[in-house]
Amino acid sequence: MRIALCLLSYRPDQPSGIDRSFGALARGLRALGHEPLVLAAGPAGSLDDREPGLIRLKSVVLPHPATNADVLAALADPAPVVEEVSAVLAEQQVDAVCWGDTLWGLGYLSPAPGGVKSALMVHKIRPGAEDRWQRALAAADVVCPASDYLADCGVQAGLDTASWVTVPNALHTLLPPVPDGRRELLRTAGPVRIVSRADPAKGLAELLEALPAAWDRPVEVVLAEAGFELQPGGQQRTLQACRAAAARRPELVRIRPALGWSEVPEFFAGAAATVISTRVPETFCFTAAEALSVGTPVVGFDLGNVPRLAGPAGRTAALEDGPGALWEQLADLLADEAGYRRASAAAPGRVERFTPAESARALLAALGL
Structure with missing residues (x-):
């Protein structure tokens, strides 16, 4: 199967837990015989060739480093990115897409073509009244906290987590313990x-x-x-x-x-x-x-x-x-x-x-x- 993972900030070897989790998830999908694609914002990076399925979006270009404000400015008119992402997913004939975050993973826009299943990865519990958070939760077919701790936080926040399924973060590289x-x-x-x-x-x-x-x-x-x-x-x-x-x-x-x-x-x-x-x-x-x-x-x-x-x-x-x-x-x-x-x-x-x-x-x- 072809599975798309979307995270605007994604760069191979970036010192970030969420990027590392996506890199490991892509590795795991390949190990199981599937084809992962990773959708990220531009510009291209010098290490992009380390992720075979990386696709840089032309409709979103972010400065380095970028803040939430930069992402919101780039998405002030969401139509171009919605159109591009939907077209890429259709052209690549993906079976499912995983939005890596409410904002940075485009979860609140959820630009998936009809018939493509979607998962929203949760790495942080957002305020209950936040509009983008509510839109992302409602749009996803399944909500996937990245740890059991996060799943418990969702319960404590009073969210309806009955259909949440934990997809745990994974270690990118595994070595034997020191003797x-x-x-x-x-x-x-x-x-x-x-x-x-x-x-x-x-x-x-x-x-x-x-x-x-x-x-x-x-x-x-x-x-x-x-x-x-x-x-x-x-x-x-x-x-x-x-x-x-x-x-x-x-x-x-x-x-x-x-x-x-x-x-x-x-x-x-x-x-x-x-x-x-x-x-x-x-x-x-x-x-x-x-x-x-x-x-x-x-x-x-x-x-x-x-x-x-x-x-x-x-x-x-x-x-x-x-x-x-x-x-x-x-x-x-x-x-x-x-x-x-x-x-x-x-x-x-x-x-x-x-x-x-x-x-x-x-x-x-x-x-x-």
Whole structure:
């Protein structure tokens, strides 16, 4: 079958959970013998050839980085994109289409030709009164939250979720866990490694500022800019603040450039642990899942999906206790030989179901295909 996935922001290897989820979903569909197409906004990118089914729309061209306001401006007259997307789907004879988001995935416009089934992926629960959100929910044949946590959030928000079907995010690249002997060496002397999009809500500058004076092992932070941002200039401000904090502890803290999706698990395989310092609820958290997949424990705040995802493979701190509490939990974990061993052993099993093929099967089943 031919399945279209629509996400205006999509770029291969972009440091974004939703892009990574679409890349993994496309991989899973191909592994099952189907043909995925990915519809995205222009202009073309230098890595586009990494996604064989990528189609760049001519009717939507976005700046880099783009904000919600930029997307709304590009869609002020929706007729051109509705016409183009509908024509592409008809010409490609797709069996179904998956809108990647209410706005960025065109879910509220839902420009599918008659007879083409549609799914709306949900990566965030929107305000109940938001017009685009309501239109997207009503237009889709099936609504697919990207995690069980999101499905529960829909219930808590009072939404009618009876027909929702979770299509879980999937890890793009799966590696075997680090062997026990190597893992013990990492516990005693390995670096703390963090991978994140440069977004103010990730709390990274505050985390680095709170680094204890007595801390004595390396902290390596991969900080990357995406092609979108929620606040104009937010990525640059985050980069500058993190670099300034790192410059105050140059013997320990290093800011590293972006990694490709396939490189992230290997990077985490060389870490003693990772820290998720996000101050708003993560609805899945790819970097936590990628760390867990190779046996690297996770420390984070007690909100969102991170505690649910990590379970016994992590430690949490209360958000109100601030980033200093994350360093305290991390130090306790690394000093606890038996506790660390249990956390590392539990980690891979926490995410073993998040494979590209399983995600693809879940989408096809949700669509009744």
